[in-house]
Amino acid sequence: MNWPVHGSNPQYLFTALNMPLPDHMIDFSANINPLGPPPILKEKWGELFSLIADYPDPKGQKFKKKLAEKENLSERQILIGNGGAELISLIGRMLAGKRVMIVQPAFSEYEEACRINGCTIDYHQLNPDKWELNVEALAEKLHYTDALFLCNPCNPTGVYYSKSQLIELMNECQKQNCLFIMDEAFYDFLYEYESMVPYIYEFSNLLIIRSMTKMFAIPGLRLGYVMANQAIIDHLASFQPHWSINALALQAGEWCLESESYVKEIRELIDRERERLFNFYSQKELMLSPSRVNFYLLKDPLVQNQLPLFQFLLSKGIIPRHTMNFPGLEGAWLRFAIKGPKENDKLMGAIEEWRSRP
Known part of the structure; x- marks a missing residue:
C-alpha cells in the first residue's frame, strides 16, 4: 500500500485506504500548535499585500539580524530556508556520497534527502520501552560515519534528551570527525529547554535545524533556519536557489519572533492538555x-496491530498519524498531536468507544 509520507492533507490517506472522506474531521496528524498563528499576523496581514509586488530579500537580512540577536550568533552563522524541509534537502546535497547515521525513529525526510544524494545510511534504533539515548552504544557505531542525525525533541516520540547527553555525544562525534546534525523543530514547546546554540562556537561539527512552522502555525508560509559555523553555512548556501524564501514568510517571521507571550500561552495549554x-x-x-x-x-x-484502531478512529473523523514509514515502528504505534480541549475531548470519547466495543 502507498502510505502518505507526511501528516496533514488527510484526503490522501482516505484515498489510500479506500475509505470515504467524513463530512467532519479533526486532524491530529500534523504537529502544529492548536491555537493557530499569533494574533499579530491577523492584525497586520493587510500590510503584507504590498510585499508581493517586489522580489524578496534573497538573504533575508532583517529577519536574520533578529535571529542572530536572539541567539547571540553572527548573521554568518545562520541560513534561512523555505521551511525545515528545504534545509534538510540542502544538508542532503552537502552530504552527497557520505555515510550517514540516523537515530531512529525519526522524521523520514532525513533519510529521503540522503538517499537521493547517494549516501550510505545506517540506523541506531532506540528501544521502545523508554526510548533512551544510549550514548556509549551509539558512539561505538560512529567509526567511519560522516554525519549523525538526531531529532531533539524527537519526532515522533516527543522524548527530550538532556544537555549532558548531547554534549557527550557532540564530543564523541568530534573525536570521530563526524558532523552532528540536531533537528530542534519542536524545542520551543519546552519550558525546560537547555539551549545548545552556544556550543556552535565550541564544536565546529554542530549543526542545528529549527522550524518556525510548528510553534507559530505557519506551515503554509514555510520558514525555518539552520545554525552552524560559517564554513558549514557557506557550503549549504551554495546549494540554495535565489529567492528561496518569500517576502510574506520573512515578514511574518519577524513578527513571530516578537510573540513571546503567545509562546508562553501555547506552552501552558499544551502542558495542561498533555497531562489531562x-x-x-x-x-x-x-x-x-x-x-x-x-x-x-x-x-x-x-x-497486536494498530491498524484496526487506526481505521476505527478514521471512521469517526479522528485523523491520527500512521507510523508505517518510521523505521522501528512500522505501524506498531499511532502518533497524535495535542490539540485544544474540545478536540481532545472528542478523541478521548472515540477511544472510550473503541475500548467499550463488545
Missing part, C-alpha cells in the same frame, strides 16, 4: 511514549 490526556490513557491502560512536547505515540496493547 495522559491521565485518561493511563486509566485505560494504553501505552504512551514519555513525550514532553505537543505530540506523542500511543498504542493499545490489547491489539
Whole structure:
C-alpha cells in the first residue's frame, strides 16, 4: 500500500485506504500548535499585500539580524530556508556520497534527502520501552560515519534528551570527525529547554535545524533556519536557489519572533492538555511514549496491530498519524498531536468507544 509520507492533507490517506472522506474531521496528524498563528499576523496581514509586488530579500537580512540577536550568533552563522524541509534537502546535497547515521525513529525526510544524494545510511534504533539515548552504544557505531542525525525533541516520540547527553555525544562525534546534525523543530514547546546554540562556537561539527512552522502555525508560509559555523553555512548556501524564501514568510517571521507571550500561552495549554490526556490513557491502560512536547505515540496493547484502531478512529473523523514509514515502528504505534480541549475531548470519547466495543 502507498502510505502518505507526511501528516496533514488527510484526503490522501482516505484515498489510500479506500475509505470515504467524513463530512467532519479533526486532524491530529500534523504537529502544529492548536491555537493557530499569533494574533499579530491577523492584525497586520493587510500590510503584507504590498510585499508581493517586489522580489524578496534573497538573504533575508532583517529577519536574520533578529535571529542572530536572539541567539547571540553572527548573521554568518545562520541560513534561512523555505521551511525545515528545504534545509534538510540542502544538508542532503552537502552530504552527497557520505555515510550517514540516523537515530531512529525519526522524521523520514532525513533519510529521503540522503538517499537521493547517494549516501550510505545506517540506523541506531532506540528501544521502545523508554526510548533512551544510549550514548556509549551509539558512539561505538560512529567509526567511519560522516554525519549523525538526531531529532531533539524527537519526532515522533516527543522524548527530550538532556544537555549532558548531547554534549557527550557532540564530543564523541568530534573525536570521530563526524558532523552532528540536531533537528530542534519542536524545542520551543519546552519550558525546560537547555539551549545548545552556544556550543556552535565550541564544536565546529554542530549543526542545528529549527522550524518556525510548528510553534507559530505557519506551515503554509514555510520558514525555518539552520545554525552552524560559517564554513558549514557557506557550503549549504551554495546549494540554495535565489529567492528561496518569500517576502510574506520573512515578514511574518519577524513578527513571530516578537510573540513571546503567545509562546508562553501555547506552552501552558499544551502542558495542561498533555497531562489531562495522559491521565485518561493511563486509566485505560494504553501505552504512551514519555513525550514532553505537543505530540506523542500511543498504542493499545490489547491489539497486536494498530491498524484496526487506526481505521476505527478514521471512521469517526479522528485523523491520527500512521507510523508505517518510521523505521522501528512500522505501524506498531499511532502518533497524535495535542490539540485544544474540545478536540481532545472528542478523541478521548472515540477511544472510550473503541475500548467499550463488545
